[in-house]
Amino acid sequence: MRYVILGGGPSGYAAASAAAALGAEVTLIEDRGLGGSCTLTDAIPSKTLLSTATVLAAIDRADQSGVTFEHGKPHVDMIRAVAHARWVATHQSRGIRDRLEETTVRVVHGRAHVDAPGMIHVDCDGYEQEVAYDHLLIATGASPWVPEFAECDHQRVFTTREVLDQRETPEHLIVVGAGATGCEYSEFFASSGSQVTLLSARSQVLPNEDEDVAEIIQEGFLARGIEIQMNARINQINVDGDHVVVKGDDGHSYQGTHAIICMGQRANTAGLGLELLGIEQNERGSIVVDEHMQTTAEGVYAAGDVAGGMMLASTGAMQGRHAALHAFGVAGDPIRLQNVAWTIFTRPEVATIGLTEKAAAKKSIAVDVTKHYLGANPRGVISGWREGMIKLITDPETGVLLGGSIVGYRASENIALVALAVNEGLSVESLANTGVVTPSMSESIQRAAERAMNRRIAASGIGIALPRTQPLGA
Numbered sequence: 001m002r003y004v005i006l007g008g009g010p011s012g013y014a015a016a017s018a019a020a021a022l023g024a025e026v027t028l029i030e031d032r033g034l035g036g037s038c039t040l041t042d043a044i045p046s047k048t049l050l051s052t053a054t055v056l057a058a059i060d061r062a063d064q065s066g067v068t069f070e071h072g073k074p075h076v077d078m079i080r081a082v083a084h085a086r087w088v089a090t091h092q093s094r095g096i097r098d099r100l101e102e103t104t105v106r107v108v109h110g111r112a113h114v115d116a117p118g119m120i121h122v123d124c125d126g127y128e129q130e131v132a133y134d135h136l137l138i139a140t141g142a143s144p145w146v147p148e149f150a151e152c153d154h155q156r157v158f159t160t161r162e163v164l165d166q167r168e169t170p171e172h173l174i175v176v177g178a179g180a181t182g183c184e185y186s187e188f189f190a191s192s193g194s195q196v197t198l199l200s201a202r203s204q205v206l207p208n209e210d211e212d213v214a215e216i217i218q219e220g221f222l223a224r225g226i227e228i229q230m231n232a233r234i235n236q237i238n239v240d241g242d243h244v245v246v247k248g249d250d251g252h253s254y255q256g257t258h259a260i261i262c263m264g265q266r267a268n269t270a271g272l273g274l275e276l277l278g279i280e281q282n283e284r285g286s287i288v289v290d291e292h293m294q295t296t297a298e299g300v301y302a303a304g305d306v307a308g309g310m311m312l313a314s315t316g317a318m319q320g321r322h323a324a325l326h327a328f329g330v331a332g333d334p335i336r337l338q339n340v341a342w343t344i345f346t347r348p349e350v351a352t353i354g355l356t357e358k359a360a361a362k363k364s365i366a367v368d369v370t371k372h373y374l375g376a377n378p379r380g381v382i383s384g385w386r387e388g389m390i391k392l393i394t395d396p397e398t399g400v401l402l403g404g405s406i407v408g409y410r411a412s413e414n415i416a417l418v419a420l421a422v423n424e425g426l427s428v429e430s431l432a433n434t435g436v437v438t439p440s441m442s443e444s445i446q447r448a449a450e451r452a453m454n455r456r457i458a459a460s461g462i463g464i465a466l467p468r469t470q471p472l473g474a
Contacts, residue, residue, distance in 0.1 A: 001023075001024045001025065001134050001135065001328065002024070002025050002027070002132055002133050002134045002135075003019045003024040003025065003026045003027070003133065003134065003135050003136075003137070003324070003327065004026075004027045004028075004029065004120055004131055004132075004133035004135070004136050004137070005019075005026070005027070005028045005029065005136075005137045005139060006029050006112050006120070006136070006137070006138050006139060006140050006272070007028075007029075007030060007036060007137075007138070007139035007140040007141055007304070007306070008028055008029075008030030008032075008033070008034040008035065008036055008096070008107070009035060009036020009037060009038050009039070009139060009141050009304060009305075009313075009316060010035075010036065010038055010304060010313040010314075010316040010317040010320065011137070011139035011303035011304030011316040011317060011319055011320030011323075012028055012030070012036065012137070012139040012304075012320060013028070013034065013035075013096055013099075013100060013320075014316075014317040014318075014320040014321045014324075015137050015139065015303065015320035015321060015323055015324040016028045016100060016103070016105045016324075017099070017100070017103060017105070017321075018320075018321045018324040018325055019324040019327070019328070020103040020104050020105050021103075022324070022325075022328050022330065024324075024328065025104075026103075026104065026105045026106065027105075027106045027107075027108060027131050027133075028100070028105055028106070028107050028108070029107075029108045029109075029110060029112040029120065029122055029131065030107065030108075030109060031109065031110055031111040031112070033093050034093050034096040034097050034100070034107070035089070035092055035093040035096050036139075036141050037141050037142075037143070037161075037305075038141075038313045038316070039089055039092045039093050039096070040089050040093060041089070041160075041161050041164060042160065042161075043313055044085075044088060044089050044092050045085040045086065045088065045089050045163070045164055046085075046160070046163070046181075046184060046185070046188075046345075047345055048084060048085040048088045048089075049081060049082075049085050049163070049188045050184060050187060050188050050345045052076060052081050052084075052188070052191070052192070053187055053188045053191035053192070053347070054347070056074075056076070056191045056192075057191065057347055058384075059073055059074065060073075061384040064384050065384065075193060076169060076191075076192040076193060078166055078167060078168050078169050078192065079167055079168075081192070082163075082164050082165075082166060082167075085164060086164060108122055108124065108129070108131065109124060109125070110122040110123050110124035110125070110129075111123045111271075112131075112272075113271055113272050113273040114272060114273035114274065114276050114277055115130065115273070115276075116276060117276065117277060117297075118132055118133060118134075119131070119132055119133070120132075120133060120136070134299065135299050135300075135301070135327040136299065136300045136301070137300075137301045137302070137303060137320065137323055137324065137327075138269075138272065138274075138279075138287060138295070138300065138301070138302040138303075138306055139302070139303050139304045139306060139316070139320055140267075140268040140269065140272065140306050141267075141268050141304060141305045141306055142265035142266055142267050142268055142305035142306060142311060143161070143265060143266060143268055144159035144160050144161055144261065144262075144263075144264075144265055145261075145263055145264050145265055145266045146159060146261055146263075147237075147261075147263065149234075149235050149236050149237065150176075150236075150237040150261055151237055151238045151239050152237070152261065153239055156239045156242075156243075156244050156257070156258050156259070157237055157239055157244055157258070157259045157260075157261065158258070158259075158260055158261070159260065159261050159262075160181055160185065160260065160261075160262060163185070163260070169189070169192045169193050169194050170189060170194045170256075170257055170258035171194065171195065171256075171257040171258075172194065172195040172196075172197070172255075172256035172257045172258070173189050173194045173195070173196050173197070173256060173257070173258050173259070173260060174196075174197045174199065174244065174246050174254055174256040174258070174259040174260075175189075175196060175197065175198045175199065175259075175260055175262060176199050176234055176237065176246060176259060176260065176261050176262060176263060177199070177200075177201070177261065177262035177263045177264070178198050178199065178200030178201075178202070178204075178205040178206065178207070178228070178262075179206065179207065179208070179262065179264070180206065180208075180342075180344045181262040182198060182200075182205075182260075182262035183198070183205055183206060183217060183221075183344060183346050184344060184345055184346060185260055185262060186198045186221065186226055186346075187221075187345070187346045187347055190221075190224055190225065190226050191347075195225075195227075195256075196225075196226045196227065197226075197227040197228075197229065197254055197256060198221065198226055198227065198228045198229070199229050199232040199234060199246065199248075199254065200228065200229065200230050200231070200232060201231070201232060201233045201234070202230070202231070203230050203231055204218065204230070205217055205218050205221070205228065206344065206350065209344075209350060209352065209356070209358075209405070210356050210357045210358050210391070210405060211358070212371075212389075212391070213350060213352075213389075213391065213405050213407050216348070216387060216388060216389065216407045217344075217346050217348075217350060217407070220346070220347060220348065220387060221346075229252075229254070231250075232248050232250075232252070232254075233248055233249040233250075234246055234247065234248055234249075235247060235248065235249050237259055237261070242257065243255055243256065243257055244256055244257065244258060244259045246259055265305060265311060266284060266285050266286075267281070267284070267285045267286045267287065267305065267306045267307075267308065268305075268306060269281065269285055269287065269306065274287070277295075277297040277300055278296060278297055279295045279296055279297050279300065279302075280295070280296040282308065284308065286306065286307055286308030286309075287302040287306055287307050287308075288307075289301070289302050289303075289307045291334035291335075292322065292323070292326040292331060292334060293307065293319050293322060293323035293326065294323075294326070299327075301323040301326070301327060302323075303316060303319035303320040303322075303323045304316035304319060304320060307319065309337065310337055310340060310342070312340065312342055314340055314341075314342075315337050315340050318335050318337070318340070319335065319337075322334075322335045336423075338354065338355075339353065339354050339419070339422055339423050340353070341353040341415045341416070341418075341419040343411060343412040343415065345412065348385065348387050348388045348407055348408045348409055348411065349406075349407070349408065349409070349410070349411035349412050350405070350406075350407050350411060351405065351406045351407075351411035351412050351414070351415035352403070352404070352405045352406075352415070353403055353404055353405075353415055353418050353419040353422050354393070354401075354402055354403030354404065354419075354422040355367065355393050355402040355403035356393065356403055356405065357369050357391070357393060359403075360393065360402075360403075366396055367393050367394065367395070367396065367402060368393070368394045368395070368396045368452065368455070368456075369391065369392070369393060370391070370392045370394065370428075370448055370451050370452035370455065371389055371390070371391050371448075372389060372390045372391075372392075372444060372447050372448035372451055373388070373389045374386060374387065374388040374389060374390070374408045374409075374441075374444055375387075377408075377439075377441060377443070377444045378438065378439035378443075379409070379439040379440050379441050379443075380408065380409050380441060380444075382439060383409060385408065385409035387407075387408065387409075388406070388407040388408025388409065388411070389406075389407055389408065390404070390405070390406050390407075390408070390444055390445055390447075390448040391404060391405040391406075391407075391448075392404045392418070392428065392448050392449065392452050394427075394428055394452055398427065399427040399428045399429060399452070399453070399456050400425055400426065400427050401418065401421045401422050401425075401426060401427070401428060401431065402422065403422060404418040404421075404422065406418070406445075408441065408444075409441055410441050413441075414441050414442050414445060417431075417434075417442055417445055418431075418445060428449045428452040428453045428456070429449075429453050429456075431445065431446065431449035432446060432449035432450045432452075432453045434446065
């Protein structure tokens with residue numbers, strides 16, 4: 001069975017490994033580098049830059065731990081910070097290459113397009129070749145969307161893909177878009193010394209999160225001097241000499257030295273020849289797929305960002321692996337992307353899994369909401385990170401966890417415990433009776449579960465043995 005994959009990102013290399021394990025003749029075609037945009041320009045480099053912001057934040061709080069600086073505090077060398085991010089990206093890409101070399105996967109470097117049903121044409125460096133397939137997976141990812149009204153010169157006005165081209169810290173950066181990406185880059189550049197103006201088209205930052213979750217991030221931004229403008233619907237972005245001018249529908253104008261456009265992504269489908277296969281795309285250009293990642297063309301699948309939906313590396317890998325298994329008839333039930341955790345790497349971090357309070361209200365689902373604030377968590381107090389809360393969403397009848405959010409120190413790590421409980425259908429009683437380490441941030445998850453459990457006890461009168469292994473108040 002000849003299995004061809006277009007794209008070497010998380011979807012592509014996960015599918016390649018799965019198909020090779022099943023004995024397929026696998027060819028993976030990639031025109032940039034293994035790991036795709038996730039590894040080379042997006043998730044991995046951006047989180048590396050945010051690690052620089054985390055170092056600076058620790059320095060800002062160092063005096064609380066008795067650390068002083070005799071010659072002033074350090075600053076960000078943008079060239080070296082970007083070089084480090086590029087090194088990490090290269091290192092991770094090489095790791096993917098090494099793992100694929102342990103399999104039978106053939107990697108072809110070049111630009112591919114459909115030549116005819118069953119045939120892919122590849123423009124390589126200095127030569128061309130044809131690759132036949134029995135099953136095809138399209139995993140070409142997505143790119144930052146630049147609206148027609150934006151004068152994007154990729155220097156003064158740039159997208160997230162050009163962050164690694166920066167050589168100095170912008171004096172005044174306007175961030176257009178207050179979703180996850182916009183908030184993360186606001187965090188990095190503000191920490192690096194830029195004056196930052198964050199423009200949100202909605203009435204809150206992080207519009208996909210619950211309002212009380214987003215408020216914690218918003219308050220933290222304001223405390224660190226980030227200017228936030230709500231309901232700023234932009235209709236013009238222009239370069240004016242050594243400045244940029246951003247204008248909104250309400251006539252308000254914002255001026256800075258640079259602007260970064262963080263207004264979402266669009267699928268990379270141009271030039272692929274999808275029309276030759278009759279593949280359906282939606283209004284945003286994403287490939288339409290079913291619950292098994294099949295397109296409208298027989299034997300052709302699509303996975304990851306090119307198929308829209310949750311544009312996360314983790315979901316892309318799940319989709320790619322499932323698509324490969326389904327193509328060979330060994331996939332089981334459709335994958336459950338509704339219970340995939342995601343994190344926004346601001347300060348503090350935001351991590352969410354499953355059902356949110358906002359989504360429950362929109363769907364008219366009755367839920368119990370339990371909040372536990374982190375100000376007393378001993379690990380947070382020791383580390384100087386006391387901001388945040390844990391929010392659990394439970395079924396009022398059974399106490400089963402339906403979702404949860406963590407805003408706080410190391411939320412990206414601690415969400416795994418809540419994610420496991422949600423995916424396994426565990427109750428708050430099970431979570432409350434799970435012993436954890438002291439001091440740790442995870443003990444606050446136990447405290448939150450205890451609080452939810454105690455509310456159920458008070459409401460029902462059912463006698464449940466309270467856990468006595470941890471001190472109260474964490």
